[in-house]
Structure formats: structure tokens, C-alpha cells
Amino acid sequence: MDNSKYIDRKNAMRYMGCPNGIPSGLEAAVEDCESELCRVMTPRYTYVVRSYEDTARILSGEDIARHLSGCHKVAVMAVTLGASVDELIRKYQSGDVARAVITDAEASAAVEVLCDCVQREIESASGECTTTRFSPGYGDYPLTLQQDVLDFVDAGRKIGLFTGAGGMMTPSKSVTAVVGIGNDGPSRSAGCAGCGMKDTCANRKDL
Amino acid sequence: MDFEKILSGSPLIFDGAFGTELERRGVPYGRIPEEACTVCPDVVASIHRSYADAGSRVVLTDTFGANSLKLARYGLDTGDMIRRAVAIARESGAEFVALDVGPTGRLIEPAGDLSFDEAYEVFKEAVVAGESAGADLIVIETMSDLAEAKAALLAAKENTSLPVVCSMSYDKGGRTFTGCGAKEAAISLSALGADAVGANCSTGPEDMETIVDELLRYSSVPVLIKPNAGLPDPVTGRYSTTPEEFCKYMANFASLGVKLLGGCCGTSPEYISKLSDAVKGAVGVPCEKEEELVLCSFTKSVKCSRPVIVGERINPTGKKLIKEALIKKDYDYILSVASAEADAGADMLDINVGVPGIDEREAMVNVVKAVQGIVDLPIQIDSSDPDVIEAALRVCRGKAVVNSVNGSEESMSRILPLVKKYGAAFIALTLDDGGIPETAEARCEIAGRIIERAKSLGISRKDIIVDCLTLTVSADPNAALVTLDALRSVKKKYGVKTALGVSNVSFGLPDRESVNRTFLTMALEAGLDFAIIDPNLYSMTSSVYAHSVLSGKDGAVQKYIEKCGAVRGSVNERTDLPSLAYCVENGIKTEAVKLTKSLLADTEPLDVIEKHLIPILDGVGKRFEAGTLYLPQLITAADTVGLCFNVVKEKMQSGRSAAGGKKIILATVKGDIHDIGKSIVKVILGNYGYDVVDLGRDVAPEIIVREAISQDVKLVGLSALMTTTLGAMEETVRLLKSEKPDCVTMVGGAVLTEEYARSIGADYYAKDAMASVRIAKEVFKA
Numbered sequence: 005m006d007n008s009k010y011i012d013r014k015n016a017m018r019y020m021g022c023p024n025g026i027p028s029g030l031e032a033a034v035e036d037c038e039s040e041l042c043r044v045m046t047p048r049y050t051y052v053v054r055s056y057e058d059t060a061r062i063l064s065g066e067d068i069a070r071h072l073s074g075c076h077k078v079a080v081m082a083v084t085l086g087a088s089v090d091e092l093i094r095k096y097q098s099g100d101v102a103r104a105v106i107t108d109a110e111a112s113a114a115v116e117v118l119c120d121c122v123q124r125e126i127e128s129a130s131g132e133c134t135t136t137r138f139s140p141g142y143g144d145y146p147l148t149l150q151q152d153v154l155d156f157v158d159a160g161r162k163i164g165l166f167t168g169a170g171g172m173m174t175p176s177k178s179v180t181a182v183v184g185i186g187n188d189g190p191s192r193s194a195g196c197a198g199c200g201m202k203d204t205c206a207n208r209k210d211l
Numbered sequence: 212m213d214f215e216k217i218l219s220g221s222p223l224i225f226d227g228a229f230g231t232e233l234e235r236r237g238v239p240y241g242r243i244p245e246e247a248c249t250v251c252p253d254v255v256a257s258i259h260r261s262y263a264d265a266g267s268r269v270v271l272t273d274t275f276g277a278n279s280l281k282l283a284r285y286g287l288d289t290g291d292m293i294r295r296a297v298a299i300a301r302e303s304g305a306e307f308v309a310l311d312v313g314p315t316g317r318l319i320e321p322a323g324d325l326s327f328d329e330a331y332e333v334f335k336e337a338v339v340a341g342e343s344a345g346a347d348l349i350v351i352e353t354m355s356d357l358a359e360a361k362a363a364l365l366a367a368k369e370n371t372s373l374p375v376v377c378s379m380s381y382d383k384g385g386r387t388f389t390g391c392g393a394k395e396a397a398i399s400l401s402a403l404g405a406d407a408v409g410a411n412c413s414t415g416p417e418d419m420e421t422i423v424d425e426l427l428r429y430s431s432v433p434v435l436i437k438p439n440a441g442l443p444d445p446v447t448g449r450y451s452t453t454p455e456e457f458c459k460y461m462a463n464f465a466s467l468g469v470k471l472l473g474g475c476c477g478t479s480p481e482y483i484s485k486l487s488d489a490v491k492g493a494v495g496v497p498c499e500k501e502e503e504l505v506l507c508s509f510t511k512s513v514k515c516s517r518p519v520i521v522g523e524r525i526n527p528t529g530k531k532l533i534k535e536a537l538i539k540k541d542y543d544y545i546l547s548v549a550s551a552e553a554d555a556g557a558d559m560l561d562i563n564v565g566v567p568g569i570d571e572r573e574a575m576v577n578v579v580k581a582v583q584g585i586v587d588l589p590i591q592i593d594s595s596d597p598d599v600i601e602a603a604l605r606v607c608r609g610k611a612v613v614n615s616v617n618g619s620e621e622s623m624s625r626i627l628p629l630v631k632k633y634g635a636a637f638i639a640l641t642l643d644d645g646g647i648p649e650t651a652e653a654r655c656e657i658a659g660r661i662i663e664r665a666k667s668l669g670i671s672r673k674d675i676i677v678d679c680l681t682l683t684v685s686a687d688p689n690a691a692l693v694t695l696d697a698l699r700s701v702k703k704k705y706g707v708k709t710a711l712g713v714s715n716v717s718f719g720l721p722d723r724e725s726v727n728r729t730f731l732t733m734a735l736e737a738g739l740d741f742a743i744i745d746p747n748l749y750s751m752t753s754s755v756y757a758h759s760v761l762s763g764k765d766g767a768v769q770k771y772i773e774k775c776g777a778v779r780g781s782v783n784e785r786t787d788l789p790s791l792a793y794c795v796e797n798g799i800k801t802e803a804v805k806l807t808k809s810l811l812a813d814t815e816p817l818d819v820i821e822k823h824l825i826p827i828l829d830g831v832g833k834r835f836e837a838g839t840l841y842l843p844q845l846i847t848a849a850d851t852v853g854l855c856f857n858v859v860k861e862k863m864q865s866g867r868s869a870a871g872g873k874k875i876i877l878a879t880v881k882g883d884i885h886d887i888g889k890s891i892v893k894v895i896l897g898n899y900g901y902d903v904v905d906l907g908r909d910v911a912p913e914i915i916v917r918e919a920i921s922q923d924v925k926l927v928g929l930s931a932l933m934t935t936t937l938g939a940m941e942e943t944v945r946l947l948k949s950e951k952p953d954c955v956t957m958v959g960g961a962v963l964t965e966e967y968a969r970s971i972g973a974d975y976y977a978k979d980a981m982a983s984v985r986i987a988k989e990v991f992k993a
């Protein structure tokens with residue numbers, strides 16, 4: 005399967021703290037890591053579209069309410085690159101940490117591309133526009149609801165995505181998100197202003 | 212129920228979907244489907260009844276998620292739910308009631324954070340409740356992780372007397388979400404004692420043909436197939452395969468020999484009724500079974516029809532760094548050895564962790580789990596202690612080899628039953644209480660005794676691998692000949708597989724590699740099947756491949772071309788070697804190692820570290836902090852220095868440490884399994900000469916404290932990625948302060964701030980890896 009469409013090198017470099025692209029001397033390593041990542045990843049996704057009322061029990065906080073206001077439907081999605089990506093990163097961590105760091109960043113970027121693909125599918129299936137993605141952990145939407153979000157879309161059975169005792173998703177290169185459907189205006193963004201990390205984040209956009 | 216007798220007749224029909232039937236009957240979208248047993252027991256009963264009426268002889272209870280990990284979140288009691296569910300199913304009038312056991316909903320380590328033992332206890336509670344409530348059999352289904360399926364299967368076999376069916380869920384490509392193949396599952400689960408193995412859910416029957424073939428061919432027990440009605444439409448939720456199409460495929464499966472049939476998501480009583488008609492009286496043809504020994508991990512299998520290369524490097528004997536890693540419980544170095552062996556062409560890996568004074572059982576379990584987390588090869592468990600062997604067999608995913616059993620009564624009576632119970636293969640050493648016999652005949656006789664005993668326990672002959680023992684030729688000129696004679700006789704007389712550890716033959720001789728290679732070739736010609744060698748030595752592995760070609764075991768010479776096709780001529784030696792600093796900064800690893808070796812020829816090891824390696828790394832670190840060089844470059848340099856360090860350490864006399872007692876513990880806190888930041892800190896600190904003990908990820912506070920005390924560590928670094936695990940970090944800091952007050956703590960991680968670090972009582976906040984070096988310098992200055 006051709007997974008190279010999920011590679012977003014520019015974003016991966018940004019995650020790695022290299023805003024000017026691949027640092028010199030690492031071109032070959034980055035290319036190797038990308039092709040290994042493409043070889044092992046098994047991108048999977050699932051989503052359900054429900055009314056706002058039906059999803060209410062997995063939503064919490066003012067931020068998400070604001071984010072979804074004006075939407076008549078809500079899509080709840082879960083995506084993962086699969087357990088073998090974690091395995092690959094673990095393997096590199098034991099002997100070639102530079103590759104682990106590169107692969108980790110590339111995988112984080114790839115899972116975002118996968119989310120974009122799913123979101124486009126939701127838009128084309130519904131024929132309406134959507135808000136940006138809003139995930140547990142953003143603003144005041146608590147991370148403790150992660151398991152409920154996963155249960156809501158039956159993520160364990162459908163795509164093999166679970167949480168551990170600490171609430172962390174396994175496989176780790178995974179995303180759950182809520183997307184509002186049918187808001188009238190332009191695509192609404194969660195932005196940096198509502199983020200708990202805004203004071204320390206190196207990737208913060210200007211508020 | 213007499214499972215075997217029932218399966219000797221017509222195919223046994225199971226039920227269809229439960230969850231989708233609940234929805235279809237308009238049961239309001241509840242919290243979890245299992246709750247239907249208390250909220251609307253009559254609806255549950257009517258679903259069971261309609262399946263029984265449609266021809267299901269077996270119905271599955273509404274207990275897919277009825278385990279304490281899932282139910283506790285809703286305040287429900289597992290035993291109570293299971294008792295209700297079995298009683299409701301019993302009332303339906305179905306001939307047999309099967310306790311349905313689904314996954315825990317958590318991934319087992321190393322992919323997730325649930326331990327094998329925790330999973331076992333969760334399943335044990337469910338199966339014991341199921342048996343006492345009166346279930347006739349247990350169906351473990353929709354499993355994705357072989358370790359979890361194994362935990363459930365062992366829990367059922369060890370705590371109940373019911374027949375157990377064990378089924379996993381595969382995608383179109385024939386793999387589960389965690390990558391387990393149908394072949395590997397069939398081999399492992401039937402070897403472990405499942406009464407039937409199977410595939411359910413995930414895809415429709417049209418995508419299951421290859422899976423069915425593999426399950427039938429590689430399992431030694433009957434096969435269950437319970438597919439979905441195709442795939443659901445994400446918007447309408449409707450499934451794509453009609454009952455007629457469904458039954459067409461299922462009838463074909465029955466004719467191929469599938470004995471247990473039913474449906475999963477999207478199927479209904481209509482599907483089952485048609486299925487029941489379609490397969491009535493079907494008598495499957497006996498399918499072709501794999502006769503050869505096949506070993507496997509959970510993703511990869513190795514058919515032993517041509518010589519198998521067993522990597523011997525994970526063994527502390529004579530290997531200082533492995534010994535040190537085992538004592539420190541820091542397994543990264545061992546993992547890098549494992550991964551190098553795999554890359555060099557090993558077909559499977561021998562794991563030996565015997566170091567005097569350490570807890571061998573704990574070390575074996577940890578190393579087996581860690582190695583299986585990064586390398587996809589089958590494992591050979593190398594120990595003589597039955598407790599160690601059993602602990603490893605429980606957690607090992609796949610069909611393993613036990614190395615070893617010998618001809619002494621104690622060894623046979625204690626280890627062979629474990630081999631049988633866990634369905635492993637084993638190596639039989641031709642020695643006994645009287646030592647290693649000098650003659651080939653006597654060694655052959657011991658082999659015969661072990662083979663007889665194994666047979667009496669029901670162990671298949673194909674699972675027996677005899678090792679006729681390699682002795683040192685410099686001590687006895689006939690040693691190699693006796694070994695080869697014994698090997699030939701064992702092969703001829705018993706027709707079993709054979710193994711030899713090769714390297715011992717050349718002990719004490721110059722150019723050992725030549726002697727080893729020649730002995731290996733002679734042994735292969737005598738019938739050697741398992742060559743236990745160092746796979747990093749190309750001359751050894753290539754001899755195995757070349758021998759396969761010359762003896763007609765490599766078909767169209769594919770394997771040889773694949774492994775030896777690349778030109779491996781001597782790389783032009785560079786005369787103008789760049790400086791060590793240049794090699795480190797640019798990650799030119801082989802050259803950096805070479806330069807370090809030449810430095811060691813006339814420089815004290817400690818001086819190589821302090822006057823050469825550290826200053827180079829300092830330079831790189833300064834440029835990183837100045838922003839002229841980026842994180843991956845810093846790490847590449849550090850990785851390269853790491854290799855140079857290993858060369859220096861090997862050279863140092865034992866007992867002397869470069870770190871001079873500057874020991875630092877690093878760990879990712881409980882609940883947190885993302886530890887890449889910690890790896891970065893580790894490699895940097897390690898290269899500044901600190902003795903870093905990496906306790907890994909998801910480490911409980913008490914373990915960190917225990918190790919800090921027992922290894923008398925002055926500085927502990929903790930990492931956490933998530934806000935949800937900061938509590939565990941706080942708890943660890945608190946416990947350290949009270950149990951080991953002289954220990955300094957530094958914390959770091961994506962969500963941490965200086966302020967937060969101070970608020971939980973940590974002594975230092977490390978913004979990044981270089982900051983941790985500054986902290987360490989300060990702490991150890993005192």
C-alpha cells in the first residue's frame with residue numbers, strides 16, 4: 005500500500021524543532037525514516053455522525069460548546085497509524101535515538117495528514133462544511149473523557165485503538181477528535197488562545 | 212460437553228451478531244451492551260431464542276465486555292453480570308451456552324501498559340464465574356493481541372474444565388490490528404491447548420479465504436469461522452453482504468473442513484437460518500496439515516525445513532556490556548544487540564540472562580518482552596531453571612524453543628511437562644548426571660532416552676531438537692569428530708531435528724572464525740538444522756546459505772541471492788581518516804569507532820573519554836544551545852559517541868567505571884508510555900560519562916524508589932508527557948523524598964513547567980537534554 009501520501013516532511017521538521025527544513029547531514033536519515041515509516045504503518049480510521057444531543061455525553065466544557073455552536077450534527081472520529089509504528093520507534097530508541105526522534109516527528113505529522121483525509125471524507129459525505137478538529141485535552145475538554153470518546157466510536161473493535169491506565173492512547177500515534185458539521189461561517193479554528201500550553205509552547209501561533 | 216464427539220458430526224452452528232441485533236430491536240443507545248442483561252433481559256432472551264430457533268446449537272452470552280476493567284467504569288460487578296447473562300442464555304432453549312469473552316479493552320505491554328499477569332487475573336475472574344454459572348464452553352473472540360489471547364486461554368485452561376475456543380479478528384490482509392498473522396495464531400494457540408481456533412468479526416467471509424486456509428493448515432485443532440456480514444456503511448450502518456452471499460462462502464468453508472460456523476457483526480437470525488440449511492450434513496475433506504516444525508513470533512513464522520540461524524549474542528557469558536545491562540536492569544543495550552542480530556540475518560534469537568546474583572526469572576521475563584517488542588523473530592529461551600523457563604513461556608508470544616532439557620531425571624521430569632503444556636519445541640542436550648559422554652554412542656543413547664520420555668508425555672517428535680554438544684578441539688583433537696558422529700547417528704536413528712552451538716569448538720585457537728566456519732560446514736553436511744552462531748559474522752551466515760544452495764535446499768537459490776547478493780567486497784580502506792570530531796558531528800559511526808580503537812592503542816581509556824570524547828560532545832552541545840545545530844544532529848552525535856564509549860568500556864578493566872559512581876536513574880512515570888524524551892536525555896547524559904540506569908516507561912513509584920535505594924543513586928530524573936500522569940510524577944517525588952531523602956530529583960516533559968516542577972517538590976526542572984547535563988554536573992560537583 006502506498007502510504008507516502010501521509011508524509012508531511014515540513015510539519016515533521018517543525019515538530020522536531022528544525023523550522024528551516026532538514027538539518028545538514030541528515031537528508032539520508034530522514035528519507036530512510038520516512039520510507040520505513042511508510043512500510044510499517046497501517047493507517048486506520050473510523051467515525052460516526054450523530055446529532056449534537058446524541059453526542060452530548062462525551063462532550064464537556066465551554067470550549068467545545070462554543071466550538072460546535074451552530075452545528076446541527078457532530079462527527080466523532082478516531083484514527084491510528086497502528087502498533088507497528090510504536091514498535092519501530094522503540095526499536096530505534098534502543099540504539100539509534102536520532103532515528104527515533106525523526107520517526108516520532110514524522111509519525112506525528114502523518115497522523116495529522118490522516119486526520120485531514122478523514123475530515124475531507126466527512127465533508128464530502130455530508131456535503132457540508134465542518135469546523136476544525138477539537139480533541140480531548142484541548143481547552144477545558146478533559147482528557148479523562150478519552151475512553152468514552154473511544155467507546156463511542158467502538159475504536160477498539162473497529163481500528164484497534166485503546167487507552168492505557170494513564171489515559172494515554174495505545175497505539176500512541178493516534179488521534180480522536182470531534183468535528184462540527186454544518187456551521188455556516190468559514191471553518192472555525194480552535195486556535196492557540198484556549199490552549200493550556202500557550203505560555204510555554206514553541207509552536208504557538210500569535211494570539 | 213463432549214466437544215470432540217460433537218465435532219465429529221455435522222458442522223456445529225453458532226449464533227450471529229448480538230450488538231447489532233440489540234440496536235435493530237430498538238434498545239436505546241445505552242452505556243454498554245452488557246447492561247442489557249439488567250436493563251432489558253427479555254430482549255436479550257428473545258435474541259438468543261431467535262438464534263436457537265434459526266438453528267444455532269451454540270449461543271454466546273451477552274458478556275463480550277464483561278470484565279472488571281470495563282465494567283468497573285460503570286460500577287458493575289463482573290460475577291453478577293456473567294451469572295445473569297448465562298442464566299438468560301440458558302433459558303433460550305439453545306443446546307449449548309458459551310461464555311463470550313472479548314478483549315479487556317487495554318493493550319498488553321509493550322504495545323500498551325497492561326501486564327500479562329493483570330490480564331490473566333481479569334480473564335480468570337470472568338471464566339471462573341462463567342463455569343460456576345453453568346456455561347458449557349468458553350469462546351474467547353475478537354482478539355487482536357496474541358499475548359492477550361494467550362492470557363485468556365491460559366486463564367480458561369488453568370481455572371476451568373470447559374472446552375475453550377480461541378478466535379482472533381483479522382483484516383483483509385490476514386493480520387490483526389497488532390500485526391498477528393492467522394498462521395502464527397493457529398500455531399501458537401493450538402499448541403497452547405485451545406480446543407478450537409478461529410477468526411471472527413472485522414471482515415465478511417469473502418475476505419477470509421486465505422485466513423481459513425492458514426487456520427486449517429497450521430492448527431492441530433478444529434477451526435471456527437464467524438465473519439461479519441461484510442462491511443458497514445459509515446453513514447447508514449448497513450452491512451454489505453447478503454445472507455445468500457454469506458452462506459455461499461460459508462458452505463465452501465465447511466467443505467474445506469471448517470467445523471464451527473456462525474456470524475458476527477451485521478448478521479441476524481436470517482443469516483443463521485440460511486447458514487444452518489446450507490451446511491447441513493456437510494462433511495469436510497480432511498485438509499492438508501503442515502508436517503514440518505514451524506516456530507513463530509506473533510508476526511513471523513520460520514519453517515524449519517532448511518538450516519535455521521539462531522543468534523547467540525544475548526548471553527552474558529564473556530560479554531561485559533550484556534552482563535552490566537542485566538545487573539542494571541537497563542535493557543536498551545540488549546535490544547540493540549537483538550536488533551543487530553535480526554538485521555544480520557538471524558532466523559530466531561537465543562536469550563540467556565544467567566548472571567550470578569540477579570533475579571534470573573525477572574530478567575528473563577523483562578528481556579523476552581522487550582525483545583519481542585522490537586524484533587519479530589521467534590525466541591529460544593535459554594535457561595536450565597524450570598521456574599525461569601515457565602515464566603518466559605507464559606509471556607512469550609508465539610511458538611518458542613526451550614533450551615534446554617538434559618538426560619538427568621530432574622531435568623526431564625521438571626522441564627518436559629512445561630514444554631508440553633505451553634506447546635513449545637525444545638533442545639535436548641546429550642548429557643546427564645554423569646556429565647557429557649565421551650563417545651558418540653553414549654550421547655545418542657541419552658538422546659533416545661529424552662525422546663522416549665517426551666513421547667510418553669505426548670510431545671510431538673517434530674518439536675524435538677537434539678544438541679550433541681560441541682567441545683573444544685584444542686583440548687581433545689577428536690572432539691569435533693565425536694560430535695559430528697553423534698549428530699549423524701541421532702539424525703539417522705531418530706529422524707529428529709538437531710542443533711549445535713558452534714563457536715565453542717575453536718576456544719583457545721588463533722583465527723577462531725576459520726575454525727568455526729569450517730566446523731559449521733561439516734556439521735551442516737552431517738545434518739545440522741539449528742546453527743547457534745553469531746549472525747553478525749558474515750562468513751558464518753553465508754556458509755549456512757551457501758550450504759543450503761549446494762545441498763539443494765534453497766530451491767531457485769532465492770535465499771542465497773537475497774542474503775548474499777549485495778557485493779560485500781572489502782570496502783576501500785581510507786588512508787586520510789577525518790578527525791574524530793568530524794566523524795562524531797556527522798554521525799560517521801564506523802569511522803568514529805575505528806578512530807577510537809586506534810586512540811586506545813596508546814591512550815588510557817579514561818583519557819580517551821575525558822580528553823577526546825567529552826570535549827567533542829561539549830562543542831556539539833554548545834552549538835545546539837546557540838541554535839546553530841538542531842536536536843536530531845545533537846542526538847546523532849551523541850549516538851555516535853555512544854558507540855565509541857562502548858569500545859572504551861570493553862577495554863576498561865572490570866570494576867572500574869568511567870562514571871566514577873556518578874549514577875543517575877531515569878524513568879517515565881507510571882501510566883506514561885511515551886518515552887522518547889527520556890531516551891534523548893539518556894543518550895546525552897550517558898555520553899557525558901554518567902552511569903545512567905534507565906528503568907523504562909510506565910514505572911511505578913515504588914519500583915523507582917526501590918532501585919534508587921538498592922543501587923544507591925544520587926540523582927533521579929523523571930519524565931511525563933501527559934497531564935493525566937503528572938499525579939504519578941508527584942507521587943514518585945514525594946515517595947523518594949520520604950524514603951531516600953539524600954536523593955535529588957529532576958523532572959521534565961512536554962507538559963511541565965519550572966513552576967509546576969517546584970510545586971510538586973522536585974529539586975530541578977530540566978527544560979531539555981542539555982539542561983539535564985548542567986543539573987547533573989551541579990549535583991555531582993558536591
